[in-house]
Amino acid sequence: MADLVRSIDLPLSMDFLAVSSYGNATKSSGEVELIKDLRYPISGRPVLIVEDIVDTGITLNYLLRMLEARLPASLKVAALLSKPSRRKIEVPIHYLGFEIEDAFVYGYGLDRSQLDRNLPFITSQAG
Ligand SMILES: O=P(O)(O)OC[C@H]1O[C@H](OP(=O)(O)OP(=O)(O)O)[C@H](O)[C@@H]1O
Ligand SMILES: Nc1nc2[nH]cnc2c(=O)[nH]1
Secondary structure, three states: OHHHHHOOOOOOOOOOOEEEOOOOOOOOOOOOEEEEOOOOOOOOOEEEEEEEEEOOOHHHHHHHHHHHOOOOOEEEEEEEEEOHHHOOOOOOOOEEEEEOOOOOEEEOOEOEOOEOOOOOOOEEOOO
16 A cells, blocks of 8 residues: 555545455455444545455455445545456456466465565465
């Protein structure tokens, strides 16, 4: 996120929410839990959702529905990684970093049982 915003040369504000469906597991529970909501209203504002990874699409679908209901001026999605072969729900990704194969990846913000988010690279469970 810090790397991304440093490369956007526009006036912008950032807000954060937390949802989880994986907990400490490497498989989605299928149930998305809102852990922390946005601090500020988004009504009438252009909004970009920034996701680390889109896997089944369940989390992003939940976010899109939740945020659309708040009537932003526009709602777009940027994701660093996408695993299209795992998709259960089709979701739009307007700006994508990389498509990857089906492997559990971690590092560079992505956790492995809440650890390893601080790795300066992305690696996979198998590798
Ligand atoms: O497309 P999906 O199958 O829904 O998976 C993608 C979601 O999984 C991860 O969140 P997670 O639920 O692990 O929470 P976390 O960010 O706290 O690790 C990741 O940050 C995405 O939000
Ligand atoms: N850390 C991590 N979280 C995920 N959520 C969905 N897929 C993944 C993944 O490959 N790695």
